[in-house]
Amino acid sequence: MQQTANGCGFAPWQDPNEEPLIRFEGVTKKFGEFTAVDRLDVDIFKGEFFALLGPSGCGKTTLMRMLAGFEKPTEGRILLDGRDIGPVPPNKRAVNMMFQSYALFPHLSVAENIAFGLKRSDMPKTEIPGRVDEMLGLVQLREFAGRKPHQISGGQRQRVALARALAKAPKLLLLDEPLGALDKKLRQQTQFELVDIQEKTGTTFVIVTHDQEEAMTVATRVAVMDHGRLIQVDTPDRIYEMPNSVYVADFIGDVNLIEGNVASTEGERVEISWAEGQPLIVGSSASPLAAGTRCSFAIRPEKVAISAERPPDAVNAISGNIHDIAYLGNISTYHVRLDTGHIVKAQTANSRRIGRRDFTWEDAVWLSFTDTAGIVLTG
Amino acid sequence: MRRLTWFNVTALTLGFAFLYIPIVILVIYSFNASKLVTVWAGFSTKWYFELMRNEAFLNAAWVTLKVALASSTAATVLGTMAAYVMVRGGRFFGRTLFSGMIYAPLVMPEVITGLSLLLLFIAVGLERGVFTVVLAHTTFSMCFVSIVVSSRLATFDRSIEEAALDLGCTPFDAFRSVTLPIIAPAVISGWLLAFTLSLDDLVIASFTTGPASTTLPIRIFSSIRLGVSPEINALSTILIALVTIGVITASLVSKRAIMRQRAEEQRAAAT
Numbered sequence: 001m002q003q004t005a006n007g008c009g010f011a012p013w014q015d016p017n018e019e020p021l022i023r024f025e026g027v028t029k030k031f032g033e034f035t036a037v038d039r040l041d042v043d044i045f046k047g048e049f050f051a052l053l054g055p056s057g058c059g060k061t062t063l064m065r066m067l068a069g070f071e072k073p074t075e076g077r078i079l080l081d082g083r084d085i086g087p088v089p090p091n092k093r094a095v096n097m098m099f100q101s102y103a104l105f106p107h108l109s110v111a112e113n114i115a116f117g118l119k120r121s122d123m124p125k126t127e128i129p130g131r132v133d134e135m136l137g138l139v140q141l142r143e144f145a146g147r148k149p150h151q152i153s154g155g156q157r158q159r160v161a162l163a164r165a166l167a168k169a170p171k172l173l174l175l176d177e178p179l180g181a182l183d184k185k186l187r188q189q190t191q192f193e194l195v196d197i198q199e200k201t202g203t204t205f206v207i208v209t210h211d212q213e214e215a216m217t218v219a220t221r222v223a224v225m226d227h228g229r230l231i232q233v234d235t236p237d238r239i240y241e242m243p244n245s246v247y248v249a250d251f252i253g254d255v256n257l258i259e260g261n262v263a264s265t266e267g268e269r270v271e272i273s274w275a276e277g278q279p280l281i282v283g284s285s286a287s288p289l290a291a292g293t294r295c296s297f298a299i300r301p302e303k304v305a306i307s308a309e310r311p312p313d314a315v316n317a318i319s320g321n322i323h324d325i326a327y328l329g330n331i332s333t334y335h336v337r338l339d340t341g342h343i344v345k346a347q348t349a350n351s352r353r354i355g356r357r358d359f360t361w362e363d364a365v366w367l368s369f370t371d372t373a374g375i376v377l378t379g
Numbered sequence: 380m381r382r383l384t385w386f387n388v389t390a391l392t393l394g395f396a397f398l399y400i401p402i403v404i405l406v407i408y409s410f411n412a413s414k415l416v417t418v419w420a421g422f423s424t425k426w427y428f429e430l431m432r433n434e435a436f437l438n439a440a441w442v443t444l445k446v447a448l449a450s451s452t453a454a455t456v457l458g459t460m461a462a463y464v465m466v467r468g469g470r471f472f473g474r475t476l477f478s479g480m481i482y483a484p485l486v487m488p489e490v491i492t493g494l495s496l497l498l499l500f501i502a503v504g505l506e507r508g509v510f511t512v513v514l515a516h517t518t519f520s521m522c523f524v525s526i527v528v529s530s531r532l533a534t535f536d537r538s539i540e541e542a543a544l545d546l547g548c549t550p551f552d553a554f555r556s557v558t559l560p561i562i563a564p565a566v567i568s569g570w571l572l573a574f575t576l577s578l579d580d581l582v583i584a585s586f587t588t589g590p591a592s593t594t595l596p597i598r599i600f601s602s603i604r605l606g607v608s609p610e611i612n613a614l615s616t617i618l619i620a621l622v623t624i625g626v627i628t629a630s631l632v633s634k635r636a637i638m639r640q641r642a643e644e645q646r647a648a649a650t
Contacts, residue, residue: 070541090544103542107560117546151643168546 010220011235012045019082021046021171021204022067027076029062029228036062038228039076049198049205051215053251054225060208063225064174067206068097080171091120096170100177102161104149110160111136111145117168135163138197155186162194166201175207179214191217212252216240224248240300242286245379249298254333256301256344262293262376270376272297275340282315283374299374304346306334306359307366314368320344322363334359336367402619409612416607426613436614439598443578446509446594450516451573457517458524458573459566463554465525466532467540484522492519493586500587507589515587516577523576524569531565532558564633571629575622 012018020043029037037059044050052060065071066078069090077084085093096117105113114135118128136142139159144152149160158178165173178194179187195218198205209215215222216236223233224247232244243249246257258281260274270289271280274297283297310317323343324335327350334346346367359365409427413420430436465478484492496515497507505511539561543553559566581596588594593601599611 068541068545070544090541091547091549095545097542097545099538099542101536101538103536103538105539105543105557105561116543120547120552147647148643150640151647153647156647164542164546 010047012048013043013221018045020044020079021048021081022206023079023082024063025077025079027063027066027073027078029059029066029071030074035228037066037073040228040230042223042230042233044204044206046204047202049195049207049218049220051219051222052206052208052225053212053215053222054210055251056210058225059228060225061176062228064097064176064206064208067172068095068174069093094171095174096165096168096172097174097176098161098165098178100180102149102157102181104157104160104164106149109146109148110141110152113149113160114164114167117164121168131167135167138166138200139163154181155190158182158190162197166197166203169201170203172204172206175205177209178207179211180209187214188217194218216252224251226251242375243298243377244286246296246298246377247379249375249377254301254345256299256304258297258299258342258344260295260297262289262291262295264291265289269371270295272376275338275342278318278338278340279316281374282371283376284372285376289376289378293378296377297374298377299369301333301345301347302331303369303373304344305368306336306346306348307368308358308363310366311368314366315371316373317366317368318344319364319366322359322361322365325359325361334365336365405612406616406619409609409616411609411612414609416609416612426609427617430610430613430617433610435593436595436598436610439593439595442509442592443595446512446516446584447574447577449513450520450577451570453513453517454521454524454573455566455570458521458569459528459562461521462525462529462532463558466529481522481525484519485526489519489580489582490586493583496583497586507587507592509592511587511589512584512592512594515583516573516580519580519583520573520576523572524566527569527572528562528565531562535561 022044024040024042027037027040028035040063052063054060062071066073069085069088072086077086079085080093080095085095105116108116111132114132115128118131123131132145133142136145139162141152141156141159141163144156149157152160158181162175162178165175175194179190182190191214194205198218205218207215207218216239219236221233222236222239224231224239226247232239232248234242239248240252243252249255250257258272258274260272260281263271263273263280265271265285265288268284268286270283270285272283272295273280281297283299289295305311305314310319318338320336320338322334323337326333326335329350331347331349334348336344336346338344344367408416408419410422410424411419412423412425461481465474465481468474493515496511496518500507500511500514535558540553540558543557544550548556579596580594581600584594585597585600588597595614599614602608602611
């Protein structure tokens, strides 16, 4: 997974003196008996590209709609630049939103759609055409200015929606599943355009998505949500490499989970007993653990090596048989059945075009990984 | 299966005959030279000229037009407002009761609507005339407008209105500059429906009208009681012609609009 350019060196969340642009303070939102957002605290900083990631129904859309002003928190406060925006209606907020359905006005042309918000702002009438042209240039739609929304393609509509939401130069731009309606190729290309536009305008973006790859590609920080709560808020690489819970490890990417008990600890190094008659697994933990604690050992398939012989210097080595092979072109995933019945996935990159397939079904193999490759989780 | 079998042709012929033979006979006899409606005495357009000199019919036509214009416009405003609240107003106490009550006039016998309105006008001491007929027509036709408009509102992407609010519109501005243009076709067809309902209403108008404000249906009905005159045939033929032209124009315009939109969408998808 890659980091965006502004991920390096841009880390206002680590600076204790930095004032957040948005602060959620104990925000709860209930719809009748159902709690959509549950006592949530989070700070979002100026210039961030902040992704809210979670399965449908986790409360991420409610959180965004509270920022836009379409829902009011049941409890708690939302501060924008230090001011409580609870009582401010949507039309008075310096926040704009790009809707999942794009919500373009079908009776207005592309240029009129972009000008719609400007006409209702305090911008002088004479400056509006210039600003509209600037936005059309930003999203490369100058030649489509006069068309109606139904006369342009899906990808172009998405860009009109973005230009319209950015035209008023909001302090905060909300994007609700902005690329959900596009096909995969176009989506990947548009992700980079979004990052580009975010950097060019310097606007703070909050994006809601259920697509983890999208969140990892565009965001400076990703917030993983479940049942109205934030499980982890961190940079994409830390979310992937240092998940704080089994939920996050399992939600982001592919992972092998092995349950066991902490046998002994030495600093970050943790030994886990996981099955009778099997050697202890050595992994690492971010927090100190007491011996005997029930835990899960989480390791990504690409960090598990597969070989015919036991690697002599491997810290962790387990034997098993190949149960299944998934050939995906760029990589192959081997599903290895251990003697204990566990299935562990190991990935290898297919770096040679016509490689010998080293292993086939039912082959006896060894899986090995270093002592820092896997992480020990208790949550 | 898509063939014209004898069965299909027969069914089609019978159906259309059932619908249109009465109208065709009426149109033919409007060009009859004889004063006797049932005896053909050669082609003539004299009844159309007679009609033009008939003050009573011309006055009634003028009253009907005024009533239809005023009542359909008022019904459209009220019906659209009611539909907006029912579809967009969220849940409030008694919502189901209210939405049921809006549609009640659809199934209410016209005689009862007419009678209750008459009693109301007498109770409040309103003198019966054009104004009371307008009120009565507005009352019974607004539920039709409301049905047409609310079905359009229900299929309309709510986030378009939210986008308008988000871009700085007050709720009223959002309704005026976004919702209304989008539901305009439904509002217009609601208006047309209310207009035609008002044009041909006889029962409610006869309950609520006064001596100086006879509408065309009432005039036609009362002169029929004195015997069918060829003038009425001529008048009916003119009405049929107007309605036919209106319907054909409306459907051609909407068909062309749909075809243009489809072509544009195909072109957009191709680029």
